[in-house]
Each structure stands twice: as C-alpha cells, then as structure tokens.
Amino acid sequence: DAMVIQNPRYQVTQFGKPVTLSCSQTLNHNVMYWYQQKSSQAPKLLFHYYDKDFNNEADTPDNFQSRRPNTSFCFLDIRSPGLGDAAMYLCATSTRQVLNTEAFFGQGTRLTVV
Amino acid sequence: AQTVTQSQPEMSVQEAETVTLSCTYDTSESDYYLFWYKQPPSRQMILVIRQEAYKQQNATENRFSVNFQKAAKSFSLKISDSQLGDAAMYFCAYRGYNTDKLIFGTGTRLQVFP
Numbered sequence: 001d002a003m004v005i006q007n008p009r010y011q012v013t014q015f016g017k018p019v020t021l022s023c024s025q026t027l028n029h030n031v032m033y034w035y036q037q038k039s040s041q042a043p044k045l046l047f048h049y050y051d052k053d054f055n056n057e058a059d060t061p062d063n064f065q066s067r068r069p070n071t072s073f074c075f076l077d078i079r080s081p082g083l084g085d086a087a088m089y090l091c092a093t094s095t096r097q098v099l100n101t102e103a104f105f106g107q108g109t110r111l112t113v114v
Numbered sequence: 115a116q117t118v119t120q121s122q123p124e125m126s127v128q129e130a131e132t133v134t135l136s137c138t139y140d141t142s143e144s145d146y147y148l149f150w151y152k153q154p155p156s157r158q159m160i161l162v163i164r165q166e167a168y169k170q171q172n173a174t175e176n177r178f179s180v181n182f183q184k185a186a187k188s189f190s191l192k193i194s195d196s197q198l199g200d201a202a203m204y205f206c207a208y209r210g211y212n213t214d215k216l217i218f219g220t221g222t223r224l225q226v227f228p
Contacts, residue, residue, distance in 0.1 A: 031214045033216065040203075040221070040223070041220065041221070042205060042218040042219060042220045042221055043159075043205070043218050045215065045216070045217060048214055048215065048216075050214050055214070055215070090159065092159075092216075094214065094216070096214065098166075101147050101164075101209060102147075102149055102161045102164055103149075103161075103207075103216050104161075105158050105159040105160070106158060107157070107158045108158065
C-alpha cells in the first residue's frame with residue numbers, strides 16, 4: 001500500500017547530540033511537511049517543501065534543519081537537541097491537485113532527549 | 115495570517131448519541147480547504163472529512179458531516195451514532211487555495227462512553 005513511513009518510531013538522543021529523523025513516501029506527492037507535536041497540543045508546522053522548494057516557518061528555530069534529496073525522502077535534522085525538543089515529529093505529504101489536497105501522515109517519531 | 119480555533123478542549127458523548135465539535139478560523143482568503151483529522155491514541159493522523167470553501171453544500175462521509183458557515187468562518191463536525199472507536203483527538207485544519215501550508219487548531223479530545 002502507498003504510504004508515508006517514518007523511521008525510527010522512537011528515538012532517544014542525548015542533550016546536544018545531533019539527531020536525524022527520516023520520512024519516506026510512496027505516494028509520489030510533491031508536498032512534504034514536518035510538524036512538531038507536543039503532548040496534547042496541535043501539530044506545529046516547522047517547514048514544508050514543494051518539490052525541492054523549501055519553506056521555513058518564521059518561528060522555527062535555527063536548530064532545526066531539513067533536507068529533501070528526492071521526491072520520496074525527507075529528513076529532519078536537529079543540530080543540538082535540547083530538553084524542550086522532546087516531542088512527536090510528524091511527517092506528512094500532499095499535492096496541489098484541487099480534489100486531492102488532504103495531507104497523508106506517517107505514524108510519527110517520538111523523540112526523547114536525555 | 116490564518117488561524118484556526120477549537121474552543122472545546124474536551125468533549126464526551128455516549129455511544130450511539132450525536133456530538134458536535136466546533137471550529138472557527140480566520141482568513142482573508144476567499145478560496146480555501148478545511149479538514150477534520152482524527153488522531154487516535156498512539157496512532158497516526160487520518161482524514162475524517164474535507165470541505166472546499168467554494169462548495170456551498172456541506173460535506174458528508176457516512177456518520178460524519180460538517181456544518182460549514184463561510185460568512186461566520188465556522189466549520190463544525192457532527193458525529194452521529196457515536197462509536198467507541200471514535201474516541202480520539204480531533205483537529206480542524208485549514209489550507210489556502212494557493213498555498214501548501216496546512217495549519218491546525220488546538221484539538222478537541224473526544225471521549226465515548228458505553
């Protein structure tokens with residue numbers, strides 16, 4: 001089945017140690033999103049891509065970076081994780097087709113910072 | 115900037131009864147898409163229902179229907195014949211017609227009692 005896959009599901013990292021979260025999709029969607037979701041809160045958009053065009057949210061900390069080497073893969077890099085970065089990170093994909101604009105989500109990666 | 119507001123942090127309903135979740139949004143755009151997403155505990159976000167702003171007819175998907183009031187910028191979700199499996203966080207989301215950016219409301223936690 002076509003889907004959005006996030007790896008790993010759970011990630012434990014040390015304070016200040018760089019960590020990379022990955023997302024892949026088989027939907028061939030042009031748009032990919034990264035969201036941060038803290039407990040019982042709304043998903044907060046960090047950045048999104050249309051193909052390789054990168055769109056950073058104004059309030060996304062510089063500590064968060066992203067790469068999209070091709071249509072299928074997208075990575076979230078946290079350069080120096082702090083305790084406040086512990087959260088669920090959600091990857092999603094979408095298109096610009098008028099009748100098909102909903103986002104499809106992966107299962108998320110839960111990041112713990114120790 | 116667009117904002118999405120869900121004023122009900124928690125709602126509860128008895129099995130087989132009907133419940134309505136509220137959502138309001140603020141935008142200066144005339145064309146956009148609205149969504150309701152469901153996020154069960156520890157499971158991925160899935161689309162419940164979608165509404166295109168240019169359509170006057172309210173969207174319906176089986177037991178789920180919306181009341182879309184464009185002038186009032188209101189987009190409520192009605193769940194009929196509630197089932198135990200409907201228990202989840204429900205998020206209202208907005209996407210502009212000419213943008214890829216998808217923004218979420220703060221969510222409503224729905225509990226369903228037998």
